[in-house]
Amino acid sequence: MYSGPNRRPAALDFGRTSGSVHFFVGRYIASIMTTAPEEAAPDQGEEFRLWPALREAIRGSQQDFTTGPIRRAILLLAVPMVLETAMESIFAVVDVFFVSRLGSDAIAVVGLTEGMMSLVYTVAIGLSIGVTAMVARRIGEKDPDGAARTAVQAVVLGLGIAGALGLVAGVLAPRLLGLMGASQAVIEMGSSYTRIMLGANGTVLLLFMINAIFRGAGDAAIAMRVLWLANGINIVLDPTLIFGLGPFPELGVQGAAVATNIGRGTAVLVQLYVLARVGGRVKVLAHHLALNLRIMWQLIRLSGTGTFQVFVGTASWIALIRILSLFGSEVVAGYTIGIRLIIFALLPSWGMSNAAATMVGQALGAKNPDRAEEAVWLAGFYNMVALGIVGVIFIVFAPQIVAVFTEEAEPARYGIMCLRIVSLGFLFYAYGMVLTQSFNGAGDTWTPTVINIFCFWLFELPVAYILAVVLGFEARGVFIAMTLAFSLLAVVSAIFFRRGKWKLKEV
Numbered sequence: 001m002y003s004g005p006n007r008r009p010a011a012l013d014f015g016r017t018s019g020s021v022h023f024f025v026g027r028y029i030a031s032i033m034t035t036a037p038e039e040a041a042p043d044q045g046e047e048f049r050l051w052p053a054l055r056e057a058i059r060g061s062q063q064d065f066t067t068g069p070i071r072r073a074i075l076l077l078a079v080p081m082v083l084e085t086a087m088e089s090i091f092a093v094v095d096v097f098f099v100s101r102l103g104s105d106a107i108a109v110v111g112l113t114e115g116m117m118s119l120v121y122t123v124a125i126g127l128s129i130g131v132t133a134m135v136a137r138r139i140g141e142k143d144p145d146g147a148a149r150t151a152v153q154a155v156v157l158g159l160g161i162a163g164a165l166g167l168v169a170g171v172l173a174p175r176l177l178g179l180m181g182a183s184q185a186v187i188e189m190g191s192s193y194t195r196i197m198l199g200a201n202g203t204v205l206l207l208f209m210i211n212a213i214f215r216g217a218g219d220a221a222i223a224m225r226v227l228w229l230a231n232g233i234n235i236v237l238d239p240t241l242i243f244g245l246g247p248f249p250e251l252g253v254q255g256a257a258v259a260t261n262i263g264r265g266t267a268v269l270v271q272l273y274v275l276a277r278v279g280g281r282v283k284v285l286a287h288h289l290a291l292n293l294r295i296m297w298q299l300i301r302l303s304g305t306g307t308f309q310v311f312v313g314t315a316s317w318i319a320l321i322r323i324l325s326l327f328g329s330e331v332v333a334g335y336t337i338g339i340r341l342i343i344f345a346l347l348p349s350w351g352m353s354n355a356a357a358t359m360v361g362q363a364l365g366a367k368n369p370d371r372a373e374e375a376v377w378l379a380g381f382y383n384m385v386a387l388g389i390v391g392v393i394f395i396v397f398a399p400q401i402v403a404v405f406t407e408e409a410e411p412a413r414y415g416i417m418c419l420r421i422v423s424l425g426f427l428f429y430a431y432g433m434v435l436t437q438s439f440n441g442a443g444d445t446w447t448p449t450v451i452n453i454f455c456f457w458l459f460e461l462p463v464a465y466i467l468a469v470v471l472g473f474e475a476r477g478v479f480i481a482m483t484l485a486f487s488l489l490a491v492v493s494a495i496f497f498r499r500g501k502w503k504l505k506e507v
Contacts, residue, residue, distance in 0.1 A: 058083075106189065361443070361507075428487035
């Protein structure tokens with residue numbers, strides 16, 4: 001346990017940090033710059049070989065994703081995207097793991113700040129939707145100059161939004177913590193942590209947006225590697241800066257914020273370097289650096305809708321928690337355990353969905369909408385198989401899985417209930433996630449936004465309240481409403497997707 005400002009925890013006294021870390025980090029950064037030699041893409045009739053394709057997906061491929069076997073292209077894109085998504089989720093877990101040694105107030109600081117950072121993540125994900133769609137379309141059109149100009153405008157837009165958010169939120173950090181319900185002790189301990197995290201939000205925005213450039217271009221392995229780098233730096237610096245190991249100062253909870261932003265900031269610098277290097281799908285040169293208002297407006301239009309789309313889902317989660325809170329803290333605790341397990345299980349599906357979005361954008365740019373549609377249905381099928389297996393595991397082994405996270409009877413009961421009921425809809429979710437991202441990849445951000453509003457705000461929330469409160473199903477009613485809403489979203493999305501208007505979208 002943490003026992004004072006001048007004493008480091010014995011369990012975390014790892015000794016002095018070796019200088020060789022710098023050598024290995026340098027070697028790793030060099031590896032990010034290097035794309036694996038291109039392997040000959042098999043013809044449509046050639047036998048698909050899984051393990052060689054997996055190796056190529058991890059190393060990075062220069063394959064043209066507008067031609068060749070669709071299932072191989074999906075695999076080459078999806079594998080690094082799945083790993084990239086998993087890496088982003090590790091940041092918060094690592095911070096909480098080390099900060100928990102400082103006590104409950106420190107954990108509260110991280111939790112409350114992460115709640116405020118959800119706004120930054122919403123903006124970052126929304127901006128990424130527009131960036132991926134536009135870059136993928138230019139790459140599909142064989143217009144690398146257009147892709148490079150889009151990349152520059154995306155970075156400029158990200159810097160502008162990050163600067164505005166950082167200035168306001170950084171200054172108001174203590175007040176914002178108070179509005180989130182923090183005690184005076186938490187505010188005094190965590191103001192610096194919150195100020196650094198919110199003030200340096202640009203590392204999050206740029207990391208997401210530049211990785212969206214790489215994904216849209218088909219360089220998914222690069223996006224994956226920069227997040228490996230960022231996480232590696234964060235894992236090393238977190239304990240050293242929090243507890244003052246070796247020559248590092250002891251910064252307490254503030255050290256976690258410094259470590260996280262150094263990791264992400266380093267990754268952003270590497271991303272910018274990769275964009276300027278020779279040999280990439282998107283190469284930014286001096287003549288691409290001029291401000292282009294037409295491209296900027298297109299990005300703002302697509303990303304604004306995308307951001308609102310993400311906000312619709314986020315707001316519905318908050319409203320569901322508010323309904324569940326009517327039935328006690330044990331219910332909320334059980335829901336928290338269940339939903340975190342579900343979100344973790346859905347991470348690979350986001351990777352598959354992003355792969356489908358890239359395939360759609362590039363295929364439409366190449367004037368091949370049939371290939372785009374085939375890729376979406378195939379990606380949805382793969383997603384369904386994977387999530388179906390996970391769903392069966394959750395339903396059968398829910399008690400054993402939840403027991404890992406709590407031994408309290410009531411939270412465990414509600415966690416098991418959440419896991420089992422929500423998992424019943426996994427087959428629908430699989431297609432729904434892929435279809436939603438495919439609309440976005442085509443640049444049709446309004447269709448999934450309207451579907452989200454209908455399914456989550458106009459259907460899920462009223463049904464959850466009626467089932468839980470009016471009809472007396474309590475927590476079970478909320479979980480049933482969640483399953484029905486996500487299943488409805490998949491069905492409605494499939495209907496609109498089959499109409500094919502997304503094929504005509506100009507980006």
